[in-house]
Amino acid sequence: MTTSREIRLKSRPVGVPTADNFELATVELPTPGPGEVQVRNSWMTVDPYMRGRMNDVKSYAPPFQLGEAMQGGAVGEVIVSNDSAFTVGDAVQSFFGWREAFNAPAAAVQKLETHGLPPQAFLGVAGMPGMTAYVGLLKIAALKDGDVVFVSAAAGAVGQVVCQIAKLKGHTVIASAGGAEKVAYLRELGVDHVIDYKAETDLTGALLRAAPDGIDVYFENVGGAHLEATLTAARPFGRFALCGMISQYNDTDLGAGTRGLIQIVGKQLRLEGFIVSSHYDVLPAFLADMSGWIAQGKVKWRETVEEGVENAPAAFLKLFKGENLGKMLVKLS
Amino acid sequence: MTTSREIRLKSRPVGVPTADNFELATVELPTPGPGEVQVRNSWMTVDPYMRGRMNDVKSYAPPFQLGEAMQGGAVGEVIVSNDSAFTVGDAVQSFFGWREAFNAPAAAVQKLETHGLPPQAFLGVAGMPGMTAYVGLLKIAALKDGDVVFVSAAAGAVGQVVCQIAKLKGHTVIASAGGAEKVAYLRELGVDHVIDYKAETDLTGALLRAAPDGIDVYFENVGGAHLEATLTAARPFGRFALCGMISQYNDTDLGAGTRGLIQIVGKQLRLEGFIVSSHYDVLPAFLADMSGWIAQGKVKWRETVEEGVENAPAAFLKLFKGENLGKMLVKLS
Numbered sequence: 001m002t003t004s005r006e007i008r009l010k011s012r013p014v015g016v017p018t019a020d021n022f023e024l025a026t027v028e029l030p031t032p033g034p035g036e037v038q039v040r041n042s043w044m045t046v047d048p049y050m051r052g053r054m055n056d057v058k059s060y061a062p063p064f065q066l067g068e069a070m071q072g073g074a075v076g077e078v079i080v081s082n083d084s085a086f087t088v089g090d091a092v093q094s095f096f097g098w099r100e101a102f103n104a105p106a107a108a109v110q111k112l113e114t115h116g117l118p119p120q121a122f123l124g125v126a127g128m129p130g131m132t133a134y135v136g137l138l139k140i141a142a143l144k145d146g147d148v149v150f151v152s153a154a155a156g157a158v159g160q161v162v163c164q165i166a167k168l169k170g171h172t173v174i175a176s177a178g179g180a181e182k183v184a185y186l187r188e189l190g191v192d193h194v195i196d197y198k199a200e201t202d203l204t205g206a207l208l209r210a211a212p213d214g215i216d217v218y219f220e221n222v223g224g225a226h227l228e229a230t231l232t233a234a235r236p237f238g239r240f241a242l243c244g245m246i247s248q249y250n251d252t253d254l255g256a257g258t259r260g261l262i263q264i265v266g267k268q269l270r271l272e273g274f275i276v277s278s279h280y281d282v283l284p285a286f287l288a289d290m291s292g293w294i295a296q297g298k299v300k301w302r303e304t305v306e307e308g309v310e311n312a313p314a315a316f317l318k319l320f321k322g323e324n325l326g327k328m329l330v331k332l333s
Numbered sequence: 334m335t336t337s338r339e340i341r342l343k344s345r346p347v348g349v350p351t352a353d354n355f356e357l358a359t360v361e362l363p364t365p366g367p368g369e370v371q372v373r374n375s376w377m378t379v380d381p382y383m384r385g386r387m388n389d390v391k392s393y394a395p396p397f398q399l400g401e402a403m404q405g406g407a408v409g410e411v412i413v414s415n416d417s418a419f420t421v422g423d424a425v426q427s428f429f430g431w432r433e434a435f436n437a438p439a440a441a442v443q444k445l446e447t448h449g450l451p452p453q454a455f456l457g458v459a460g461m462p463g464m465t466a467y468v469g470l471l472k473i474a475a476l477k478d479g480d481v482v483f484v485s486a487a488a489g490a491v492g493q494v495v496c497q498i499a500k501l502k503g504h505t506v507i508a509s510a511g512g513a514e515k516v517a518y519l520r521e522l523g524v525d526h527v528i529d530y531k532a533e534t535d536l537t538g539a540l541l542r543a544a545p546d547g548i549d550v551y552f553e554n555v556g557g558a559h560l561e562a563t564l565t566a567a568r569p570f571g572r573f574a575l576c577g578m579i580s581q582y583n584d585t586d587l588g589a590g591t592r593g594l595i596q597i598v599g600k601q602l603r604l605e606g607f608i609v610s611s612h613y614d615v616l617p618a619f620l621a622d623m624s625g626w627i628a629q630g631k632v633k634w635r636e637t638v639e640e641g642v643e644n645a646p647a648a649f650l651k652l653f654k655g656e657n658l659g660k661m662l663v664k665l666s
Binding site for chain 2: 052059060223227228242244245248254255257259260261262263264265267268273
């Protein structure tokens, strides 16, 4: 028997989630059945999109069930295998996050080829967040020569990759983040203009000063005032890849309105929302490009690490306070 | 000497324009010079987009100048020609609207081939508004089989054409307009569900009842509450062709906000603004299709006509009160 601790959704958050919405439980895993494997997770991810799955509404991913362990990306190691496809010690990736260990059919986990990278990179720069940056910038916004790129939440898991892809492709990059540490990190990445939105009373003015000729591509992670400012700063035929709007995730109704949408017409802008899982066709190209860029030192990354599954809810809650630099991860073993 | 009366912009409107913003003036036209023609306009158009040109701001069209005749589409007849390309009696189209007659270089007017249609149709169904419907629906929204289409301001110059193109291509069409006369007209056009937005307290609810499985394509002419309702009623991968937002044209600041934009991300929607003049490549296809549809009785239209250039400002102001059924025109001679 293997003991595993897991985080369950105890109650659905209304507005900003709190520690009370989660509970830690301990389960004993039986010996895995035929065709199953048992995995000990070494790392799990917390991501802003998980807030949506805590609501009981139909969306692109089904809601988390009350009283059950939540789901999310994780990497770990096979500790028991009853399937010929896996041997003990194999590194694997799965969606069985928020728990220390689990049993699952072999088909529900993927062998992880790390190519020399630390396994948790596949929860960040070389995983879903990195591919989100890649898809949003290159496929949705259809980045083209000469574009001036603006990215919000730029020091986060996705944003840090957006900045670097845009820079390595030769673009002027304007990035927004909150606080001196993030600003310093973005300067280190070679971002041309960093806006500390927490220090700005006039985001639109700051953006227009950084991009006097306007913005061609906006990688949107924040929504609200950031989106309003960018509509005003956008150049004709600007493209906005809408990846997320973290400022709105905890709204209990439709939230505050965004003003100035009429500019979408006059400037002939395109705003397009996307979910990375709709673009798996891009995965081979992403892995090839990203492993090359990392090997050449063109893409770096930061992580903010909490330890222990019991601290996973706290790690998740920190995302909404902007307390992560780079990818927020939980180290489990 | 030919006498012409014209409408000049006397002062820039702040908020909703009033009759005081315009003045009627009389000018004597000299004999046209070499290479020039003199044209008597028979019809001119008033369109909502002209409101934007009354502001002194940089946009896709330059602002109207104070104390000068405004511009806009017109059709008329050559009454003097000093250029070999035109003879007296030629039907012509130009942007010298808001006046009864004018002199211009021959290159600034286009000969009008009416193909048996009344000349004013080229200010409506067979002109800019018709082509706007065509471009927005087929190119921007990229209408495809099975799409459920929603159009706002559906009984207007553009909307009436959107409804009919979508119907002749076999789509379920939901249309919004204000008042019994417009509702009756849209039913006559074969629209599947008509929403009288003036009679609805809950536009989102009305839209969800009309389209229980959701909206795939939204042709946006109104903005505000209409856009909010459609974001909620949209199906995944919905496409919004943003043609105009008449509810916002008279705002003196960024206007009221639009709520629920976060749905653009989760539903992976695409919102794209467009101006028909950026899509002249489509003109030959539009003219070929539209003349065929009209000849086959598949596209009909209505006009609301005011008489005399002195009534052009009143005709324009009526657009913002929704007092036009179909295309609003001013008959000049």
